[in-house]
Amino acid sequence: MAPETVAMIHLASGNRHKAEEFQRLANESGLALRVLPASPMPEVVEDSGTFIGNARKKAQALQALLPPGSWVLADDSGVCVDALDGAPGVESAYFAGPQHDAAANLRKLTDVMRAVPAGQRTARFVCVLVLLGPKGRERVFEGRCEGVLASEPAGGKGFGYDPLFIPDGFGRTYAQISEEEKNAISHRGRAWQELAAWWRTGPA
Numbered sequence: 001m002a003p004e005t006v007a008m009i010h011l012a013s014g015n016r017h018k019a020e021e022f023q024r025l026a027n028e029s030g031l032a033l034r035v036l037p038a039s040p041m042p043e044v045v046e047d048s049g050t051f052i053g054n055a056r057k058k059a060q061a062l063q064a065l066l067p068p069g070s071w072v073l074a075d076d077s078g079v080c081v082d083a084l085d086g087a088p089g090v091e092s093a094y095f096a097g098p099q100h101d102a103a104a105n106l107r108k109l110t111d112v113m114r115a116v117p118a119g120q121r122t123a124r125f126v127c128v129l130v131l132l133g134p135k136g137r138e139r140v141f142e143g144r145c146e147g148v149l150a151s152e153p154a155g156g157k158g159f160g161y162d163p164l165f166i167p168d169g170f171g172r173t174y175a176q177i178s179e180e181e182k183n184a185i186s187h188r189g190r191a192w193q194e195l196a197a198w199w200r201t202g203p204a
Helices: 016-028 051-063 089-094 102-112 179-185 187-199
Strands: 007-011 033-037 071-081 122-132 138-149 165-167
Touching: 007 016, 016 033, 016 179, 016 187, 051 071, 051 122, 051 138, 071 089, 071 187, 089 102, 122 187, 138 187, 179 187
Parallel strands: 007 033, 007 071
Antiparallel strands: 071 122, 122 138, 138 165
């Protein structure tokens, strides 16, 4: 029997952690896919105001640099906090301002939520995936995970806001649960499950 052909998907991100997470999701779903991080990723101004718009801009920017027919995957995701009227939302990556980084964003969200009582700390992670393929093909997949924000960050796994977010049904943050547990219930994991189901139908 001939070995299964491994398809290449170019990830519109230079974030190593994100690429590794998508590769784990691909492996766990049993798909013969190799997720390749962008090197380099062209600079994109994420100003669409929506998750799908930002993801589409990133996917299109990378696809323009690749050979025709390449598969490109982009995601835009963020945490939407009810007490902040849905913020940081699409601005999650820039929440701390011009000098943002993951640690600064996490500190700011922790600080602005410090006075919010436990019963009002509901939030959700949202992930939108845009997959571009040959002949202008585009597919969009979305995943959500409901939960609450902890009073202080906890856990050393994951990245971004993971140490502050406790998914429903868990007493631990994203950064405290195992990768297998997170991938099964996370916003990105659920969006990937939709993509995987579609990919199995034969996208070529």
